Amino acid sequence: MEIKKNSIIGDVLDKYPETAEIFLGIGMHCLGCPASRGETIEEACMVHGADSDALVLALNKAIE
Secondary structure (H helix, E strand, O other), rough: OOOOOOHHHHHHHHHHHHHHHHHHHHOOOOOOOOOHHEEEHHHHHHHHHOOOOHHHHHHHHOOO
16 A cells, blocks of 8 residues: 555554654654544644655655
8 A cells, every 4th residue: 555645544554553653753643533543644734734745755665
């Protein structure tokens, strides 16, 4: 599964739990929140003021 900006955070975490550290590292500390698990990476980045392209790149690198 390639991770994209429109990937759902909960799906990414379910398949690749090791990516939680990357989300937490950019300030997304609400990963356990039911609402955040249903958001896309792009939506969450908008809320947190993070660069979605950089996050997707880091996530895909981590799962290689």
